[in-house]
Amino acid sequence: MANAVDHSxxxxxxxxxxxxxxxxxxxxxxxxxxxxxxxxxTFFGTFLGLRSGVADGPTSQDVFALPLAxxxxxxxxxxxxxxxxxxxxxxxxxxxxxxxxxxxxxxLGLGFLGLEIYEFYxxxxxxxxxxxxxxxxxxxxxxxxxxxxxxxxxxSWIITLLIRYRNxxxxxxxxxxxxxxxxxxxxxxxxxxxxxxxxxxxxxxxx
Numbered sequence: 001m002a003n004a005v006d007h008s009x010x011x012x013x014x015x016x017x018x019x020x021x022x023x024x025x026x027x028x029x030x031x032x033x034x035x036x037x038x039x040x041x042t043f044f045g046t047f048l049g050l051r052s053g054v055a056d057g058p059t060s061q062d063v064f065a066l067p068l069a070x071x072x073x074x075x076x077x078x079x080x081x082x083x084x085x086x087x088x089x090x091x092x093x094x095x096x097x098x099x100x101x102x103x104x105x106x107x108l109g110l111g112f113l114g115l116e117i118y119e120f121y122x123x124x125x126x127x128x129x130x131x132x133x134x135x136x137x138x139x140x141x142x143x144x145x146x147x148x149x150x151x152x153x154x155x156s157w158i159i160t161l162l163i164r165y166r167n168x169x170x171x172x173x174x175x176x177x178x179x180x181x182x183x184x185x186x187x188x189x190x191x192x193x194x195x196x197x198x199x200x201x202x203x204x205x206x207x
Contacts, residue, residue, distance in 0.1 A: 012172075015090065016179035019172050029180050033187055036150075040191055043143045044198060051203070053135030060136065060203030063127045065119075069200040072115050073192065079108035080189040083182040090178060095169045098178065102162055105185065109155045116148050140199065147195060150188050157181050 017023055051060065082105045089097030120141070123129040131141050158181050165174045 015170065015172055015175035016087075017176065019176070022172070022176035025176050025180055029183065033183075036187065040143075040146070040194075043139075043146055044194065047139040047143045047199065050135040050139040054137075055134040057133035057137060058127045058129050060140075060199075063123050063129055064200055064203045066200060066204055068115060068119060069196055072112050072119075073196050075108050075112040075115070076189045076192050079105045079112070080186055082108065083185050087179060087182050090170055090175060093170055098170065099162060099166070102158055102178070106155055106158055106162070109151060109158075109185075113148065113151055113155070116144070116151075120145075144195060144199065147188070147191055150191070154181070154185050154188050157184065 017026060082101045086098050086101035086105065089095075089101055129137050131138055161174065161177055161181055165171075165177075168174060
């Protein structure tokens with residue numbers, strides 16, 4: 001337990017970056033995010049280029065429902081806030097607070113995912129907007145589906161950490177892992193804000 005924190009003396013001021021391994025993970029994570037940003041930028045560009053190609057299928061104005069997309073946005077933004085509160089708890093050596101706030105983050109993320117599945121179901125079965133219906137449909141499902149896959153990955157990541165370290169307390173080993181997972185969750189939220197703006201808002205107004 002060389003990496004275990006002596007709780008009687010408290011954690012370092014920044015336990016997530018207190019070791020060389022943690023700093024390397026943090027640096028590697030930013031390189032990873034750089035690649036992810038390029039990936040999403042490519043899919044955004046593809047969607048913008050194809051969104052008017054509706055063929056004989058429904059348009060974005062026919063199918064998009066802003067209230068649902070807004071609720072999904074609020075769920076993700078709130079989950080970003082709860083992950084921040086989890087990191088505050090971690091830095092105060094409050095392990096219980098860390099676990100509670102991260103589980104709430106997971107629940108909010110699952111709520112978002114459930115609404116996204118419901119949204120896709122509605123588009124396919126009630127509006128006839130299948131993946132191959134039009135170029136617009138293909139680019140929409142690919143972009144939003146890619147984000148959904150990232151949500152699934154992020155949730156799996158956080159749940160794995162919560163289960164694996166459920167009884168360990170905060171250590172110099174798990175602090176950077178929770179911190180990086182939290183940063184990844186923020187990235188997912190930021191991408192969704194762009195999707196809400198570029199895909200849904202512009203889609204509804206026909207911009």
